[in-house]
Amino acid sequence: MLKRIILILILPLFLIAGCSMPVQSGSINEQGQWVPDRSIEIIAPAAAGGGWDTTARMLARTIDEEGLADQSFGVVNKPGGGGAVAWSYIHKRNDPHNIFISSPPLHFVYLNGQSPFGYEDFTPIANLIADYGAFAVREDAEWNSLEDLFTDMREDPESITVVGASSPGSMDHIQFMMFADKAGVDITKIRYISDQDSGGMTSVLNGSVDVISTGVMDAADQARAGKLKILGITAPERLEGDEYLSTLPTAKEQGIDAEFIVWRGMFGPPDMTEEQLAYYEDIYKEVSESDAFAEVRDMYGWDEQFMGSDEFREFLDEQSDDLENILIELGFIEEDEDENIGQ
Amino acid sequence: MFDGILQGFQVAFSWEAIMFVFLGVLLGTIIGMIPGLGPISAIAIMIPITYGMDPTIALVMMAGVYYGSMYGGSTSSILLNAPGVAGTVAASFDGYPMAQQGKAGKALAISAIASFVGGTVSVILLMLFAPMLASVAILFGPPEYFALMLLGLTAIASLSEGSTIKALISAVLGFMIVTIGIDSQTGTSRFTFGSVNLLDGIDFLIIALGVFALAEVCFLILNRKQKMKGLSNIGSLKLSKQDIKEMKGPLTRQSFLGFILGVLPGAGATISSFVAYISEKKLAKNPDEFGKGSIKGLTGPETANNAATSGAFVPLLSLGIPGSGTTAVMLGAFLVLGVQPGPLLMTENPTVFWGVIASMYIGNIFLLILNLPLIPYFVKILKVPRPLLISLVIVSSLVGVYAVSFSTFDLYLLVIFGILGYLMRIFAFPAAPFILAFILGGMMEQALRQSLTISGGSWSIFYTSPLTMFLFIIMIIALVVPAWRDRIRRKKEEAKVKKY
Numbered sequence: 001m002l003k004r005i006i007l008i009l010i011l012p013l014f015l016i017a018g019c020s021m022p023v024q025s026g027s028i029n030e031q032g033q034w035v036p037d038r039s040i041e042i043i044a045p046a047a048a049g050g051g052w053d054t055t056a057r058m059l060a061r062t063i064d065e066e067g068l069a070d071q072s073f074g075v076v077n078k079p080g081g082g083g084a085v086a087w088s089y090i091h092k093r094n095d096p097h098n099i100f101i102s103s104p105p106l107h108f109v110y111l112n113g114q115s116p117f118g119y120e121d122f123t124p125i126a127n128l129i130a131d132y133g134a135f136a137v138r139e140d141a142e143w144n145s146l147e148d149l150f151t152d153m154r155e156d157p158e159s160i161t162v163v164g165a166s167s168p169g170s171m172d173h174i175q176f177m178m179f180a181d182k183a184g185v186d187i188t189k190i191r192y193i194s195d196q197d198s199g200g201m202t203s204v205l206n207g208s209v210d211v212i213s214t215g216v217m218d219a220a221d222q223a224r225a226g227k228l229k230i231l232g233i234t235a236p237e238r239l240e241g242d243e244y245l246s247t248l249p250t251a252k253e254q255g256i257d258a259e260f261i262v263w264r265g266m267f268g269p270p271d272m273t274e275e276q277l278a279y280y281e282d283i284y285k286e287v288s289e290s291d292a293f294a295e296v297r298d299m300y301g302w303d304e305q306f307m308g309s310d311e312f313r314e315f316l317d318e319q320s321d322d323l324e325n326i327l328i329e330l331g332f333i334e335e336d337e338d339e340n341i342g343q
Numbered sequence: 344m345f346d347g348i349l350q351g352f353q354v355a356f357s358w359e360a361i362m363f364v365f366l367g368v369l370l371g372t373i374i375g376m377i378p379g380l381g382p383i384s385a386i387a388i389m390i391p392i393t394y395g396m397d398p399t400i401a402l403v404m405m406a407g408v409y410y411g412s413m414y415g416g417s418t419s420s421i422l423l424n425a426p427g428v429a430g431t432v433a434a435s436f437d438g439y440p441m442a443q444q445g446k447a448g449k450a451l452a453i454s455a456i457a458s459f460v461g462g463t464v465s466v467i468l469l470m471l472f473a474p475m476l477a478s479v480a481i482l483f484g485p486p487e488y489f490a491l492m493l494l495g496l497t498a499i500a501s502l503s504e505g506s507t508i509k510a511l512i513s514a515v516l517g518f519m520i521v522t523i524g525i526d527s528q529t530g531t532s533r534f535t536f537g538s539v540n541l542l543d544g545i546d547f548l549i550i551a552l553g554v555f556a557l558a559e560v561c562f563l564i565l566n567r568k569q570k571m572k573g574l575s576n577i578g579s580l581k582l583s584k585q586d587i588k589e590m591k592g593p594l595t596r597q598s599f600l601g602f603i604l605g606v607l608p609g610a611g612a613t614i615s616s617f618v619a620y621i622s623e624k625k626l627a628k629n630p631d632e633f634g635k636g637s638i639k640g641l642t643g644p645e646t647a648n649n650a651a652t653s654g655a656f657v658p659l660l661s662l663g664i665p666g667s668g669t670t671a672v673m674l675g676a677f678l679v680l681g682v683q684p685g686p687l688l689m690t691e692n693p694t695v696f697w698g699v700i701a702s703m704y705i706g707n708i709f710l711l712i713l714n715l716p717l718i719p720y721f722v723k724i725l726k727v728p729r730p731l732l733i734s735l736v737i738v739s740s741l742v743g744v745y746a747v748s749f750s751t752f753d754l755y756l757l758v759i760f761g762i763l764g765y766l767m768r769i770f771a772f773p774a775a776p777f778i779l780a781f782i783l784g785g786m787m788e789q790a791l792r793q794s795l796t797i798s799g800g801s802w803s804i805f806y807t808s809p810l811t812m813f814l815f816i817i818m819i820i821a822l823v824v825p826a827w828r829d830r831i832r833r834k835k836e837e838a839k840v841k842k843y
Contacts (some may be wrong), residue, residue: 043435047747048387049675057394057679073392078749081542082525085750088539112530114542161797169530194527194794201664202608208484208797216685220470225686300682332530 023095026276034275034300039072042266043100045086053302055129056101057262059284062293065120068286072171078227082108082170084115091117092219096270098275099125103264108170109322119320123272124312126266126284129297130305131150133175133234134248138204139227146232146254149211150183157189163200163209168192169332175234175260176213177326182258188330204228215262217301220245234260235303242301261319263305265312281309347689347705348470348602351697355705360403360698364706371411372713375418376721378425378736381551382669388746390676398680399695403702405676406597409669410462410703413612414710414794415486415643417454417645418721419475422447423736427558427743429547429782430612430648433620435555437633437640444636447722448580453638454645455714456582457594461646462707465605465653466597466802470700477661480606485793488609488803495614497821498621506771513772517780520545521788540752546746551782553760553841554767554774560733561765567729580718586638593623596825599611601647605654608666612651613782617648625825653703660684660696712783 023303024037042060044053053075060073078086083105090098102119103262112120137147145148153160157180173194176301177187193200194207205211205227212219216239222228224244232251238258239245251258261283266284268277287293288306307315328331346435354360374385384406393401416428421438434454441450483491499514513676524544535541582590597619605614623643624633633640658664663685665671676682682695689696724732744757767774798804805811 047672048390049679051674054675054679057391061394075818076749077387080750081539084539084542114525114532116540117469132476158799166525191796191799194530195485195789195793196527202481202658203484203793206481206484208486210420211472211718218663219684221685221687226684242623278614286696303709 004282006207008031023093024097025088026096028275032275033118034096034273034279036071036279036291038097039074040069041072042075042099043086043090043098044075044077045079045083045100045102045339046077048077051264052075052083052101052103055302058293058296058300059101059287060265062287062290062296066287066290066292069283070291075114079197081114084117087117087122090140090269091121094271096269096272099266099280101264102267102317104171104262104323107243107323108166108174110323111320111333112169119267119316121267121270123277124271124316125266125268125277125280126309127263127305127307127312127315128284129260129264129290131147131264132239132260133172133260134214134215134216134230135176135179135251136204136219136228136230137210137225138207139229141210143231144229145249146179146183146212146251146256148178149320150230150256152184153185154183154192157186158191160211161191161193161204161209162211162213163193163296164213165194165196165200165270166198167194169327169330171262172342174323177330178260178322179234179256179258181326182256187326204252218244220248232256234258234262236261238318239303241298245301259294261305263289263315263319264302265306265307277309288313301302347693348701350693351699351701352397353699354442354694355701359400360656360702360812363400363733364702365403367407367711368411368414368709371408371413371635372415372710372828373430374408375415375427377425377554377739377743378419379427379548379740380412380746381428381548381743382409383672384743384746385409385412386669386672386676388482390672390679392678392681396680398682399698401680402677402695402699404684405673406656406703407706407709409673410649410706411710413649413652414455414462417458417589417648418451419641421450421454421641422512422722422725423556423732423758424559425550425736425740428612429495430616431644431645432551432555432613432653432775434641434648436620437635437637438645440634440636441641442722446636447587447725448718449582449586451718451721452580452582452715453586453590453641455711455718457642458459458649458663460594460770461598461601461649462653462710463704465602465650466700466703466707468599468602469656469703473657473700474605475662477686479603480608480658480662480664480666482810483609484808485606485790486798486808486811487814489787489794489805490609490611490789490811490818491614492783492790492813494818494821495617495783495820496779496787498617498779500822500825503617505773510773511663512777513767513774514776514780517777518784520550521781521784528796538752540750543802544742544757544785546747546753547782548754549744549757550760550778552744553757554764554778556736556740557757557761558768558774559766561761562758563729563733568609580715581587589638592626592644593639596622596626596645597646598650601650602654604647605651605666606657606659608664609786611655612648612665613667613668615651615654616644616648617779619643623819625821629642630825634741640733656700660699660732662686664687669784711800745746746796808826 027038029035041057043057056075059304060075063073107121110117135324165170173192181187200212204212219230223230229249234247328335374380415435416431420426420431420435424435424439426432440451525532601615604610623639624630655666655670658666659670665674744753794804
């Protein structure tokens with residue numbers, strides 16, 4: 001009897017496990033250009049509705065509507081492990097028809113040992129947009145600038161609490177630590193609270209926590225309504241475009257020499273040929289320069305920041321080093337290990 | 344503000360909006376009714392479809408899908424014991440026994456009416472108080488949430504039938520399973536055994552479908568000789584005067600309580616439905632009927648989860664803070680459409696704000712007229728030959744889980760939890776405390792540790808806030824009063840025995 005149940009329950013699994021597309025590699029035409037065999041899968045390593053998904057869908061739509069490619073570009077969601085599930089899938093398949101969108105969590109998840117694959121295990125294709133972090137306090141808080149805040153924190157780093165949506169060692173946490181570190185605060189003593197469910201916004205608005213480390217857009221909306229005060233943003237220069245956003249002070253102009261760019265770009269599988277890379281790089285360059293995508297950027301408040309493959313890789317090297325140093329200082333990872341940094 | 348409301352109604356009553364509200368609630372009901380698919384998958388499916396649509400119309404439809412799937416979700420809880428949404432788990436406690444007693448029609452009618460009342464009352468509250476309630480939504484910090492979750496846990500005591508020890512073991516198991524995954528306070532992974540697939544922890548849906556739906560399926564397969572009484576007789580839809588009288592109390596109480604709990608981000612439909620179930624059981628004159636097909640036990644959670652669904656729009660629309668997994672996906676949908684929910688939405692985009700709220704009246708009416716006449720057809724599913732029905736439940740459970748994560752690993756987990764659920768059932772370990780501990784445990788642990796980080800390790804944070812104290816006092820009352828009442832009753836009985 002029990003056998004029958006197990007059979008009934010397990011049978012559908014084999015059916016599902018059986019269907020997966022074969023790995024194909026495309027071909028090279030007479031002009032030496034790569035020609036894909038089938039449609040391209042843009043993998044969003046998260047569920048529908050998030051930042052990765054939105055960007056991927058908007059990119060796919062622009063490519064489709066502007067007719068920038070012969071093949072169709074479709075978005076596939078592969079959530080799990082903060083991206084790790086999708087990355088191991090892409091790495092394993094190593095199919096040039098699978099590309100994916102990513103952002104700084106690619107560094108964090110890898111550096112914290114939650115994924116065996118980092119940006120170096122994939123082929124950076126191009127970066128498209130940039131976003132920035134913001135540090136904000138409640139409207140009636142005693143601090144009016146990052147310097148005010150960091151002065152207090154230098155004296156007694158344990159007296160102030162910081163909240164963010166990501167867990168320690170990830171984006172919201174580390175972006176704050178980068179700036180606090182540059183401002184001379186003992187970052188190993190800062191009390192950071194992670195609130196992934198309803199975000200730390202509630203906790204800052206009701207005064208349970210002092211500072212929130214989040215994205216510019218999230219903080220700006222509350223600040224515009226007069227509920228939060230943005231002390232500083234992580235961009236290298238003031239933001240342009242929106243009248244309100246351009247009033248937000250950068251940390252740099254307050255004398256803290258650090259920046260943190262929340263980039264969003266495309267990556268391909270590990271072993272891409274030059275032709276394959278050129279194929280994608282060209283398409284994304286055209287996307288970035290198109291009017292249609294400029295409209296999309298305006299709509300979502302994204303900054304244009306195109307980087308080709310080589311430039312993108314250099315940028316990633318630099319950012320990865322910066323982040324690694326902070327993580328070492330905080331004791332999340334050990335200095336000696338180069339490969340496969342464990343927990 | 345009044346202008347805004349008028350404007351909202353204008354939008355909501357345009358033929359286009361009415362059409363899309365109808366479409367939304369219809370799709371929502373259908374998706375919700377399929378065991379395994381709930382509002383999260385329903386909205387996620389809608390997001391790519393609505394790209395490029397007029398934002399107000401798209402959001403009106405999306406909201407319709409959301410509360411429509413909540414409405415439909417209880418159907419699969421009641422008929423098949425296969426909750427696809429955490430908010431409808433409590434509806435299965437009394438709804439499924441009712442269906443098995445041959446009162447499936449009545450159970451669905453009660454559920455439809457309770458959902459309608461809960462939904463409508465809460466939309467009125469939403470419309471009147473949304474701007475003011477924004478400040479209520481941020482009233483709760485980590486210590487208050489911890490107290491609220493602890494209060495929710497007292498439900499374990501009332502959910503246990505038979506052995507309390509078995510109920511506690513089952514709850515501990517739930518707590519253990521929720522610790523799997525990345526710990527968000529330290530960033531280390533716990534009990535993942537190096538598997539990438541376990542980093543996010545185990546999804547609620549896998550647990551609910553495994554322990555409820557698949558366990559039930561196993562049970563049906565292994566007990567083929569034992570006939571399900573209700574199968575041939577689905578009963579009448581009609582509610583007697585007595586039934587309506589019984590429903591009145593929970594309808595009024597839980598519409599308000601559910602709405603208020605829904606406003607709190609993080610609490611939402613699940614907690615409010617459990618709180619509704621416990622509070623109705625505590626207030627009832629005949630608590631023994633609960634779990635065996637009590638009308639109050641079904642009306643309470645059904646009213647509350649729909650009321651909470653509207654309540655959840657308060658923090659979402661007026662603060663831009665999503666209170667649950669579903670509203671987080673909704674927030675994503677708003678952002679995709681270029682609408683930023685938050686404190687400025689009401690002034691900068693009154694058509695969207697009030698349009699969505701106003702459309703919910705129409706949506707709720709649609710749901711009632713859509714659902715009541717269709718109940719006889721829904722319950723026919725119970726007449727489907729058992730082998731077919733069982734395969735249907737298995738397939739849709741697998742599809743539901745796969746649609747959330749697109750991972751085959753999760754399907755294996757589902758089977759494991761199905762077997763666990765079956766074993767728990769034959770050894771008489773109740774499943775409800777297990778799932779409740781799983782739902783509340785994660786949030787409770789986080790809230791406790793957040794509180795202690797804020798206070799620098801001092802426990803005083805839990806008794807310096809009046810709100811936390813208030814919640815603790817309710818909790819003590821909830822624990823002590825029934826025990827005390829039991830004792831008095833027992834003494835009376837003893838006295839009676841002595842007399843004779």
